[in-house]
Amino acid sequence: xxKLLIVGxxxxxxxxxxxxxxxxxxxxxxxxxxxxxxxxxVDSAIISIxxxxxxxxxxxxxxxRGIDISALEIVKGGxxxxxxxxxxxxxxxxxxxxxxxxxxxDFNPVVPEDYNDADVVMLGNLHPIVQMGVxxxxxxxxxxxxxxxxxxxxxxxLSDLMAVIKHIDVLTxxxxxxxxxxxxxxxVKAAQxxxxxxxxxxxxxxxxxxxxLFNEDQVFFAPALPLEEVFDPxxxxxxxAGGFSGYLAASDDNSFENMKKAIIHGSNLASFSVxxxxxxxxxxxxxxxxxxxxxxFKKLTQFDIELQ
Amino acid sequence: xxKLLIVGxxxxxxxxxxxxxxxxxxxxxxxxxxxxxxxxxVDSAIISIxxxxxxxxxxxxxxxRGIDISALEIVKGGxxxxxxxxxxxxxxxxxxxxxxxxxxxDFNPVVPEDYNDADVVMLGNLHPIVQMGVxxxxxxxxxxxxxxxxxxxxxxxLSDLMAVIKHIDVLTxxxxxxxxxxxxxxxVKAAQxxxxxxxxxxxxxxxxxxxxLFNEDQVFFAPALPLEEVFDPxxxxxxxAGGFSGYLAASDDNSFENMKKAIIHGSNLASFSVxxxxxxxxxxxxxxxxxxxxxxFKKLTQFDIELQ
Numbered sequence: 001x002x003k004l005l006i007v008g009x010x011x012x013x014x015x016x017x018x019x020x021x022x023x024x025x026x027x028x029x030x031x032x033x034x035x036x037x038x039x040x041x042v043d044s045a046i047i048s049i050x051x052x053x054x055x056x057x058x059x060x061x062x063x064x065r066g067i068d069i070s071a072l073e074i075v076k077g078g079x080x081x082x083x084x085x086x087x088x089x090x091x092x093x094x095x096x097x098x099x100x101x102x103x104x105x106d107f108n109p110v111v112p113e114d115y116n117d118a119d120v121v122m123l124g125n126l127h128p129i130v131q132m133g134v135x136x137x138x139x140x141x142x143x144x145x146x147x148x149x150x151x152x153x154x155x156x157x158l159s160d161l162m163a164v165i166k167h168i169d170v171l172t173x174x175x176x177x178x179x180x181x182x183x184x185x186x187x188v189k190a191a192q193x194x195x196x197x198x199x200x201x202x203x204x205x206x207x208x209x210x211x212x213l214f215n216e217d218q219v220f221f222a223p224a225l226p227l228e229e230v231f232d233p234x235x236x237x238x239x240x241a242g243g244f245s246g247y248l249a250a251s252d253d254n255s256f257e258n259m260k261k262a263i264i265h266g267s268n269l270a271s272f273s274v275x276x277x278x279x280x281x282x283x284x285x286x287x288x289x290x291x292x293x294x295x296x297f298k299k300l301t302q303f304d305i306e307l308q
Numbered sequence: 309x310x311k312l313l314i315v316g317x318x319x320x321x322x323x324x325x326x327x328x329x330x331x332x333x334x335x336x337x338x339x340x341x342x343x344x345x346x347x348x349x350v351d352s353a354i355i356s357i358x359x360x361x362x363x364x365x366x367x368x369x370x371x372x373r374g375i376d377i378s379a380l381e382i383v384k385g386g387x388x389x390x391x392x393x394x395x396x397x398x399x400x401x402x403x404x405x406x407x408x409x410x411x412x413x414d415f416n417p418v419v420p421e422d423y424n425d426a427d428v429v430m431l432g433n434l435h436p437i438v439q440m441g442v443x444x445x446x447x448x449x450x451x452x453x454x455x456x457x458x459x460x461x462x463x464x465x466l467s468d469l470m471a472v473i474k475h476i477d478v479l480t481x482x483x484x485x486x487x488x489x490x491x492x493x494x495x496v497k498a499a500q501x502x503x504x505x506x507x508x509x510x511x512x513x514x515x516x517x518x519x520x521l522f523n524e525d526q527v528f529f530a531p532a533l534p535l536e537e538v539f540d541p542x543x544x545x546x547x548x549a550g551g552f553s554g555y556l557a558a559s560d561d562n563s564f565e566n567m568k569k570a571i572i573h574g575s576n577l578a579s580f581s582v583x584x585x586x587x588x589x590x591x592x593x594x595x596x597x598x599x600x601x602x603x604x605f606k607k608l609t610q611f612d613i614e615l616q
Contacts, residue, residue: 090493185398188536209517212534221608223529226520228496260611294613300529301609303568305602 002249004044005115005142006033007134008124008238009104010054010072013278014084017091017232025278026058027083029124029148032235035282036242036269037122038065039290040250045118047071047109047134051078051102061283071112078103091230092207111137119252122245123147123168124238128160135167144254146170147199148241151177166198169254172241174205187212188219201259203244205237213263215256222263223301225271225293232277236270239282243269268293310557312352313423313450314341315442316432316546317412318362318380321586322392325399325540333586334366335391337432337456340543343590344550344577345430346373347598348558353426355379355417355442359386359410369591379420386411399538400515419445427560430553431455431476432546436468443475452562454478454553455507456545459485474506477562480549482513495520496527509567511552513545521571523564530571531609533579533601540585544578547590551577576601 013027030046037044045068052074062069084098107130116139123131125148135145145168153161154177165171171194179185182193191202191214202214208230210223243266251258268290275281321335338354345352353376360382370377392406417438424447431439433456443453453476461469462485473479479502487493490501499510499522510522516538518531551574559566579601583589 186534186536186538188534206517209514210529210531219534219608220611221531221534222611223518223531226494226496226527226529228494230494257612261613264611264613298611298613300527301611303528303530303572303609304565305569305572305606 001041001043002119002252003115003117004037004042004245004249005047005111005118005121005134006030006037006044006124006242006245007047007109007122007131008033008126009081010046010048010050010058011081011083012054013234014082014098015232015234015277016086017277018087018089019231020277022277024082026061027234027278028081029126029238029241031062031279032238032273032282033122033124033242033245034062034067035065035279036239036266036273037246037249038067039243039269039285039287040246040265042246042249044068044246044249045071045112045115047111049073049075049103049107050080051075053078054080061279068112068114071110071115073110075103085234087233091233109134118142120144120146120245120249122241124241125150128153128157128164132160132164132167135164143252144169144248146172146241146245148172148237149177151180154180162197168199170201170203171199172203172205172237172244174207174237178202178204188214203263205240207233207236211240211263211267213259215259218256220256220260220263222260222267222297224267225296225300227271227274230274233274234278236274239273240266240270242266264294264297268297309349309351310427310560311423311425312345312350312553312557313355313419313426313429313442314338314345314352314432314550314553315355315417315430315439316341316434317389318354318356318358318366319389319391320362321542322390322406323540323542323585324394325585326395326397327539328585330585332390334369335542335586336389337434337546337549339370339587340546340581340590341430341432341550341553342370342375343373343587344547344574344581345554345557346375347551347577347593347595348554348573350554350557352376352554352557353379353420353423355419357381357383357411357415358388359383361386362388369587376420376422379418379423381418383411393542395541399541417442417445426450428452428454428553428557430549432549433458436461436465436472440468440472440475443472451560452477452556454480454549456480456549457485459488462488470505476507478509478511479507480511480513480552482515482545486510486512496522499527511571513548515541515544519548519571519575521567523567526564528564528568528571530568530575530605532575533604533608535579535582538582541582542586544582547581548574548578550574572602572605576605
């Protein structure tokens with residue numbers, strides 16, 4: 001049982017899709033990462049910041065799953081980070097209608113003593129300076145540091161981003177961001193360029209088109225499960241990251257072969273996450289369903305071809 | 309050794325990509341299908357029409373590979389179908405700069421006697437009435453009829469298209485076309501709707517994102533091989549169709565399990581086709597290279613996960 005340290009937002013989301021809309025519901029990268037990772041045998045903790053407007057029941061959802069939230073700072077009189085977005089009809093693109101940083105503006109993450117020797121650190125999408133601050137507090141070098149980021153930081157804090165990328169093992173970004181970061185259209189070339197920036201592994205997320213894992217001259221591809229209904233894509237990428245990091249922390253094996261399995265576990269959990277609004281599906285999810293869908297993943301991609 | 313009947317264009321293409329441009333070179337759906345299928349042990353014939361402006365050396369390229377072109381009509385004084393296109397920087401989209409139908413305008417395909425008992429009929433993208441004309445001339449029902457089409461016919465000849473689709477076994481279209489044809493965004497639902505139109509199998513081509521094969525409640529996914537350089541995507545879809553149909557004709561097994569292999573063979577050949585302009589790469593391709601890249605496909609997608 002490995003120790004997983006998760007850094008990221010715990011937030012209010014208000015979501016509109018072609019199928020309906022929500023009030024303010026529980027969201028945030030750390031939330032999705034934590035819920036997904038809790039499907040594996042890990043000790044996990046979330047570092048984040050919220051206001052005291054976040055209902056206790058939301059925090060209970062996390063602690064009920066064994067997630068340590070002692071480093072989740074609750075600011076008295078503060079307001080929780082809020083995101084409001086509307087998805088277009090194809091669910092592949094969305095407009096951000098509101099972003100209120102609130103307590104996140106003064107976020108100084110403090111790594112709890114129990115977790116400064118974590119095996120795996122999963123740095124969810126946040127300002128790269130905040131991500132760096134967490135790495136610096138680790139008492140010993142984690143076996144694996146995974147960082148997720150987005151184009152916003154490439155546009156607005158590129159040098160900070162490059163500084164933290166130097167210290168990580170795995171970078172997870174989407175295909176457009178990989179192209180933006182490297183100036184290479186070919187994802188093969190983009191991954192090779194990212195290797196020169198520090199990471200040994202690159203995971204390129206392609207949404208409904210799956211995910212690619214690169215390491216040196218090796219590449220692995222995991223499809224997204226073709227679904228009849230995609231209800232709400234919010235949190236799919238973070239759920240993927242949570243499954244990926246949670247599986248790796250639980251199995252204590254960071255070989256390429258094991259990372260392939262971690263990619264499949266991440267894709268598998270993400271396929272559930274999009275079936276309902278927000279975290280709803282992840283909260284009701286049990287391990288039997290997860291196992292059954294892993295079978296589907298295997299059937300989806302495995303073939304037997306004669307190779308002389 | 310099965311018999312494969314190929315119907316489609318043999319054409320002049322003039323192509324511009326970010327990497328350069330060509331003069332008028334050999335192109336056309338039937339050309340790419342034939343070249344790809346010739347990598348398998350099949351007897352194949354092409355039904356098409358050209359003018360006598362098409363150089364003999366282009367025809368020799370086909371006959372050298374054992375492709376029967378006795379039903380390739382050469383119109384004296386006629387001009388060969390011509391397409392001119394320019395790819396955008398990302399190679400994922402292109403502008404058609406010129407389309408001259410020429411001899412194709414009066415194309416009345418005649419199935420040669422030797423091939424009216426073909427095992428597999430591969431109907432390349434053409435007017436659905438032409439595709440139907442070929443099916444009607446078959447002396448016995450082929451074991452497998454595969455049809456490729458595009459949005460142009462959905463826009464301009466939908467009822468003719470629906471009429472021919474009723475008589476086929478496998479429909480190959482791209483993701484956007486599947487959505488247009490069915491009004492369903494989910495590719496799972498789109499495939500299910502296409503089943504009600506006639507085909508038992510649906511292949512959805514997603515270009516650089518791979519291909520999906522649907523049959524009843526089964527689905528298989530083959531990725532496209534991530535390449536360092538994509539030089540010219542022209543003919544990739546037809547090369548895929550040629551590998552798919554050629555493998556099926558050669559193996560005489562139309563089960564879902566064997567179709568999975570056919571999809572991989574098609575994807576494998578398409579990964580070569582895009583490496584050079586036009587048909588250049590397909591002409592120089594040998595079976596050793598093909599085998600080696602099949603190994604890469606296997607490594608790209610195969611994983612070993614504990615399933616209880």
